[in-house]
Amino acid sequence: MTGEEKKVILASSAGTIFEWYDFYLYGSLAAIIGAQFFTPFPEATRNVFALLAFAAGFIVRPFGALVFGSLGDLIGRKYTFLMTILIMGVSTFIVGLLPNYYSWGVAAPIILIALRMLQGLALGGEYGGAAVYVAEHAPANQRGYFTAFIQTTATLGLLLSLIVILSVQGYVNGAYPDQPVLDAAGAALMNADGTPQMMKAFNAWGWRIPFLGSIFLLLISLYIRVQMNESPAFKKMKEEGSASKAPLREAFGTWKNGKIALIALFGLVAGQAVVWYSGQFYALFFMQNVIKVDSFTANVLVAWSLILGTGGFLFFGALSDRIGRKPIILAGCLIAALTYQIVFPLLTKTANPVLYAAHQTPVTVTADPENCSFQFNPVGTAKFTNSCDIAKALLSRSSVNYETVPADAGALAVIKVGETEIPSYVGAENAAAVAELTAALETAKAGTDQAAIDAAQAALDAEKGKPAAFTKAVNDALTAAGYPLVAKDNTSVAVAQNFFDIFTAQKLTIVAILTYLILLVTMVYGPIAAMLVELFPTRIRYSGLSLPYHIGNGWFGGLMPATAFAISAQSGSVYGGLWYPIVIALATVVIGTLFVPGNTHKKDIFKD
Template sequence: MNASGSSTQVQPLQIDDITVIDNAKLKKAVTAAALGNAMEWFDFGVYGFVATALGKVFFPEASPAVQTIAALGTFSVPFLVRPLGGVFFGVMGDRFGRQKVLSLTIIIMAISTFCIGLIPSYEAIGLWAPLLLLLCKLAQGFSVGGEYTGAAIFVAEYAPDRQRGFLGSWLDFGSIAGFVLGAGLVVLLHTTLAEQRFLDWGWRLPFFVAGPLGLLGLYLRHAAEETPAFTQQLEKMEKEDRAAVQERPTVSFKDIFSKYRKALLVCIGVVLVTNITYYMLLTYMPTYLSSSLGYSEEHGVLIIVVVMIGMLFVQPMVGFLSDKVGRKPFLLIGSIGLLIFSIPAFHFIGSDNLGLIFLGLLVIAILLNCMTGVMASTLPALFPTRIRYSALASAFNVAIIVAGLTPTVAAWLVEGTNNVMMPAYYLLVAAVIGLATSFFLPETANRPLRGDTPNAANRREAKVLLQQAYDHIEETVQEVDAEIAELEERLASLRQRRQRLADRHPHLE
């Protein structure tokens, strides 16, 4: 019987236990993660912006409304395989490291996106055209299942505790930048090409951009080193059991759910409210403006591009402020804001006044910034290192199944009810989920990731974090002492009660 676990003496936390992050490695890690995320959302953005054209190319025999729904449906179906990708890459990431998995996901993502631009039209190969499109989207969905969560963990495990919000916000900065690049290309192609030329071959060009972007992202991720937290986890395992490093046993998902149920549910709630809003604004909105409200496709996309450029400036500001005031306030602001302003915003969007349309979109965009600005720094802090990738990828992608259906469901609701306010009501449901989640979300700002030692930007900051860690330990010990005192009082009361009962019985002591 191995009793080493019970006999191992825990050493006091020392200054050398605080990880001081190398600034050059940190910049490389953030850039590599953000660029891969930008490529992922570049594709999603392009797909949403050219959905009308794709409907005509791959579903020409359907009505215009059904074409749009079918094209967006092809966008949504891959979300069903994202949990499979999340489980696969999550387990891989916890066993073999974050850096290796992120290099693999960006390869699959780049190849599948590039191949969309190569698919012949329905007129050329018939039913094979939409089937090949679906196959490429399924490959994307599988790889993306491990992409965002892996990138968020990669940045979070590298970031100093006091800068995690700011640095994590650049991950979704990359997402928005990818959308802007995709939308900008679509606007440029629509402006320079006649409609028939765009349908013939122009829509393919944005997907070809994924090739060089993927190569650049792969180079950066391959050059980045493994995260300090994962490296420390391997070193800890090696000290305890050298064989365990080779085997790297995984924790069952049953154990993860039983031990971290609250964290999983909080993760799902945060992902739902954030990504439903995300897909509503950045993927469905161009189609909504053109198909439901009658604006020209170029006009609708141009408005969204301007809004997204504004979001690029707000995004890092939210991350920076979250390091000062916390993550919970921003989730609360975003959720309450959606609850109050969704319906007025869509009334503005449905007006014929360009200024009001822009104002309506800007309101939703700023509320979305409140959530995307803290999501990448909040979610990795919910789980310990040894299961962080597996647990986060699984919960994230379960929620994404629902969130990814947003463009399709919103289009179907508008078409089925002939009510252009249905997207606003959809956002109200998301707001309620976000509001409920915010009450259970633990505050993680300026604290180490769960179960990890603190990360500092320099030696001086490490000394401050060490003192804060001591203060936190003292507070926790006081709380435990109070709980012990309560239990001792309860135990004494129970003993007195037992003795009184025993005294009334002739044969009990």
């Protein structure tokens, strides 16, 4: 590798790491940021903001691919590359400065959403630029190896964000006292005993530090990228006068090129995306939300698996230079599809053996099938109020495996845990009854009959208490059946006290399982950049590869947590959601085998 080639790798990889770091910060701290900017709003308004935040994170990315992909094919790789890093870095820094709802009111969350949309757009243009720029500089027989450095950046960006968050969180919470929790008016919320509710200092203000610190990463990235030269393939195309005047129309408006984008999306990227999200993000989500490992421990264990597994990107990238990209990517998809239903139960058994044992207790939901919805709710705006939906959602959130038994039409859903039966309730009817009883109480208060007032109040309290009473009854039955619903009572669950507290048999086994999942990620992701570059001609390369990549990773991959939860609730298995990546990965294996060309690693990308 020459000095100039090293410079190209450093310039592209370092900047892309920082971009992914910026993007992941919001995802890792979303709950804390949401409490600062969205919580004070009425439900309807809060749902709109939730929708916009989701769109900024995932759905906006393909539009960034279109905008910056077109610019990259028109004005060059270098200058488009500079624009994406500048937009991402400045947006992230401003998030750290942005006053919360209590200071700026409704303007604060609106500005936050705008900044998130800018981040999504910038990320949509960043990957294609990095992949094209490196591939067009790389020696022909080492394109897979060189572009694999770009493939490490998403994982390293996630790792960097986790390390920064863990470090800042530990320092701030240890050095500064807890802060009071405020209501919508900015007043401190109080506990039942009259003491103020408190939050950790990191949740109150410390979360801003990782965002503000990103300005140093931005300055370093800009300095490196300003020193870069334009891609030789782009310069050659410009000198020959063969550049496209309308790259988007040429890339997607003709069947000749449009079919390449479709083949790339369904025969490569869709499967790569779900394996990538499963191995990194869903594994983290699964540990935190399904098998109830605390957030700090889950982040530590995933971080170690990233450290151990990241070298796989370079190994499989280099291997693809010798045997081709297609067989490695499709083999990774196939192995993942065949082993997920083995690996994730093993992860449960290792990290939370009490929960794994509790899954042997029979739990059923007896309900009218017509009243059971498919609870796909990626932005949190849908309401599922049927008794079946309420019952299944509660069990799914509690990580319960259950079976659904058909009931008569219109029958109220009933949960059965062992021999204990708990009837559910209809949310819409409960809400209507609460509204009616609230009005009746106001009417009673207008009179002087204290007995009538007390009766109206009692009826309202009883109706309001139905959801809490139902939840308590179910949780009591699950606890009696062995489900570890209270974390402090589950001493067998994996816990890490610090970043280096992994040297026990339980935690080392978890790290080994997670590293296996990361190695599958490296198989499908290591060679993908070179493969996509080789599929498209120079004149539309930036546009052509960016759109299928970001549709695959932004939509197929980004929808995975919501889709997995909906499938799990529908199937009654905490592992049911894994069928989403399994089916997509298998479909990619079939489509890729039939339609994706082989031996692209031998292609001269300077000759279109």
